[in-house]
Amino acid sequence: MQPFQHLAATACPLPYANIDTDQLIPARFMKRSRAEGYGGYLLHDMRFSDDNTEIAEFPLNRSLYRNAQILVARRNFGAGSSREAAVYALVDYGIRCVIAPSFGDIFASNSVNNGLLPARVEEKDAEALIRLLEKDSAQLAVDLEKQAILAGEISIPFAIDPVWRMKLLNGWDDIDLTLNQAHAIAHFRAEDAARRPWAIPRVER
Amino acid sequence: MAQNPSGPKTLFDKLWDSHAIVTREDGQTLLWVDRHFVHEGSFHAFNKLKERGARVARPDLTFGVADHYVPTRRAGRSIDPAIRNMLDQLERNTSENNVMLFGLNDPRQGIVHVVGPEQGLTLPGLLIVCGDSHTSTHGAFGAWAFGIGASEVAHVLMTQTLWQRKPKRMRINVDGTLAPGIGAKDIALSIIGRIGADGAQGHAIEYAGSAIRALSMEGRLTLCNLSIEAGARCGMVAPDRTTIDYLRGRPFAPVGADFDKAVEDWMRLPSDSDAVFGREVVLDASEIAPVVTWGVSPEDALPITTSVPDPNTILDSGKAAQIRDALAYMDLKPGQKLTDIRIDRIFIGSCTNSRIEDLRAAAKVLAGRKSKVPGLVSPGSSLVKQQAEAEGLDRIFQEAGLEWVESGCSMCVGMNGDIVQPNERCASTTNRNFKGRQGPGARTHLMSPAMVAAAAVVGHLADVRPLIKERS
Numbered sequence: 001m002q003p004f005q006h007l008a009a010t011a012c013p014l015p016y017a018n019i020d021t022d023q024l025i026p027a028r029f030m031k032r033s034r035a036e037g038y039g040g041y042l043l044h045d046m047r048f049s050d051d052n053t054e055i056a057e058f059p060l061n062r063s064l065y066r067n068a069q070i071l072v073a074r075r076n077f078g079a080g081s082s083r084e085a086a087v088y089a090l091v092d093y094g095i096r097c098v099i100a101p102s103f104g105d106i107f108a109s110n111s112v113n114n115g116l117l118p119a120r121v122e123e124k125d126a127e128a129l130i131r132l133l134e135k136d137s138a139q140l141a142v143d144l145e146k147q148a149i150l151a152g153e154i155s156i157p158f159a160i161d162p163v164w165r166m167k168l169l170n171g172w173d174d175i176d177l178t179l180n181q182a183h184a185i186a187h188f189r190a191e192d193a194a195r196r197p198w199a200i201p202r203v204e205r
Numbered sequence: 206m207a208q209n210p211s212g213p214k215t216l217f218d219k220l221w222d223s224h225a226i227v228t229r230e231d232g233q234t235l236l237w238v239d240r241h242f243v244h245e246g247s248f249h250a251f252n253k254l255k256e257r258g259a260r261v262a263r264p265d266l267t268f269g270v271a272d273h274y275v276p277t278r279r280a281g282r283s284i285d286p287a288i289r290n291m292l293d294q295l296e297r298n299t300s301e302n303n304v305m306l307f308g309l310n311d312p313r314q315g316i317v318h319v320v321g322p323e324q325g326l327t328l329p330g331l332l333i334v335c336g337d338s339h340t341s342t343h344g345a346f347g348a349w350a351f352g353i354g355a356s357e358v359a360h361v362l363m364t365q366t367l368w369q370r371k372p373k374r375m376r377i378n379v380d381g382t383l384a385p386g387i388g389a390k391d392i393a394l395s396i397i398g399r400i401g402a403d404g405a406q407g408h409a410i411e412y413a414g415s416a417i418r419a420l421s422m423e424g425r426l427t428l429c430n431l432s433i434e435a436g437a438r439c440g441m442v443a444p445d446r447t448t449i450d451y452l453r454g455r456p457f458a459p460v461g462a463d464f465d466k467a468v469e470d471w472m473r474l475p476s477d478s479d480a481v482f483g484r485e486v487v488l489d490a491s492e493i494a495p496v497v498t499w500g501v502s503p504e505d506a507l508p509i510t511t512s513v514p515d516p517n518t519i520l521d522s523g524k525a526a527q528i529r530d531a532l533a534y535m536d537l538k539p540g541q542k543l544t545d546i547r548i549d550r551i552f553i554g555s556c557t558n559s560r561i562e563d564l565r566a567a568a569k570v571l572a573g574r575k576s577k578v579p580g581l582v583s584p585g586s587s588l589v590k591q592q593a594e595a596e597g598l599d600r601i602f603q604e605a606g607l608e609w610v611e612s613g614c615s616m617c618v619g620m621n622g623d624i625v626q627p628n629e630r631c632a633s634t635t636n637r638n639f640k641g642r643q644g645p646g647a648r649t650h651l652m653s654p655a656m657v658a659a660a661a662v663v664g665h666l667a668d669v670r671p672l673i674k675e676r677s
């Protein structure tokens with residue numbers, strides 16, 4: 001996984017609350033293989049009208065924000081379905097960081113597993129960033145080491161689970177960490193089998 | 206939250222302790238997974254497995270269920286090739302790994318969150334995961350059950366374990382008695398309306414109180430199912446007599462002395478009386494009215510006796526903008542009475558409300574009446590379908606003018622082609638009223654099966670209570 005340390009890039013305001021994973025990628029596109037790339041389906045029904053033409057006023061369609069690698073949204077971003085395809089759509093589009101006051105738990109964890117930073121900010125800071133991006137400049141810098149978002153002279157702190165921060169900074173993959181625990185797992189299993197014999201399903205196939 | 210290891214424990218603490226393998230310095234804990242359900246959407250995870258040249262570590266604890274893409278009108282029809290491919294992929298991935306599959310033609314097939322409990326695969330005290338957010342459903346048994354993403358699914362497939370941080374604990378107490386016609390769905394939507402769609406983020410919810418104890422397993426499953434719509438990591442109800450009576454004799458549940466030993470262990474699971482929760486929410490059951498949603502988030506929930514909110518009376522400009530956007534999508538007028546909202550279609554189904562009790566509740570309202578709009582009734586599993594037919598419920602639905610189809614996720618998510626048409630308004634027993642959830646441009650109102658039946662009979666959103674009274 002690509003580590004995330006510092007990012008200075010175009011940022012796009014999405015002044016909506018509750019952008020759920022059904023919006024991030026509508027279900028009908030999820031039959032496709034990842035190899036085809038999911039970026040074209042990101043926020044599909046918010047970006048495109050029924051006849052597949054771009055909705056000009058949608059922020060990501062404006063030339064100013066088109067190459068955004070950062071999104072700033074309102075509360076409860078990524079609520080809903082656990083579909084990791086929502087994160088694939090963001091990542092394949094080029095997004096590396098989403099800033100919002102709160103995130104769906106499963107979405108946030110999926111993000112970290114794909115090198116995408118979910119940066120939690122105070123509601124008032126999210127509002128300030130949205131205003132700034134709409135009026136002044138479309139550029140932000142995100143420093144994960146310092147947990148700060150930089151807009152010109154202004155620095156806004158963000159929160160992230162410390163474990164997730166380490167994973168992102170180092171580009172770590174859980175599986176490698178787990179395989180090192182084979183001994184502890186085997187030990188747990190031996191004890192658990194005696195403790196909870198009923199936990200193994202009766203074979204009836 | 207640091208805790209005294211010998212101090213009082215919540216149900217969740219006990220589940221956590223019995224699954225923790227090791228805890229890293231940074232606070233992440235490696236947990237043992239007792240059951241892992243996979244479905245058609247799990248292909249991303251199986252592909253990750255292949256990339257690593259790995260195989261499923263514990264096929265005996267892994268179960269496949271075909272549900273999201275299964276056609277609900279099967280007999281004599283050819284299946285769309287893209288959908289066929291999704292079903293074949295699951296079939297291949299499970300059989301190559303020696304994983305049991307409840308596939309399209311299995312008489313036990315159904316929605317994963319209906320099949321697990323029905324088959325006795327879901328038990329108290331287990332840690333259950335699935336690449337589906339409504340896995341919270343299984344918490345109804347006092348299991349710890351939650352949805353995970355594809356990377357985590359791959360991790361569980363390869364190791365039968367998962368790294369997690371301990372969520373905070375929250376108790377929702379509902380005491381008192383529900384009025385006739387009011388059920389678990391109304392409790393859940395009332396909670397979400399009160400605390401918000403992100404109100405329980407980062408928390409494990411335990412539902413407690415006399416109104417919860419009085420719920421059947423079906424009702425508890427509905428309640429726990431909707432925990433994720435309040436943003437919770439999981440939701441659970443402590444096991445009791447109701448739980449044990451439901452499980453006895455289920456195909457995969459333990460039998461004989463094993464069952465007795467299990468019951469003994471399960472009875473030690475309920476939270477200690479002096480256990481402390483990070484947050485407590487209290488609801489009075491007698492004050493809960495039938496609830497419907499008017500907007501595009503499950504938090505947009507109100508009693509049927511009220512009106513659509515008026516954004517002009519909301520001071521918070523962000524919130525007002527959110528309401529305006531929802532009203533525009535839903536084509537509703539500010540201040541409009543909820544009972545004035547006309548519908549085009551109904552859907553009874555999904556892992557929220559498709560169990561036998563749900564179908565009975567809807568049939569009770571529909572018996573001898575006609576639906577003013579077309580609609581679909583999709584039982585949660587083939588076994589539920591069988592039972593409903595044995596009770597004659599299928600005839601009630603069909604005589605009312607509704608379509609009685611096979612089981613699957615169906616119109617809850619529209620992946621199998623069952624969709625609500627653009628701009629159509631659907632009264633639905635499902636769990637998400639997100640924009641486009643039931644099809645592009647579809648407008649969804651969430652409510653209980655009895656309330657959907659009432660809406661069908663009247664042709665607009667309606668209070669089911671008078672319709673029930675007429676009957677008694």
Ligand code: SF4
Pocket residue numbers: 272273316317318337339555556557613614615617618636
């Ligand atoms: S019925 Fe709906 S919510 Fe439940 S598992 Fe299927 S798609 Fe998900």
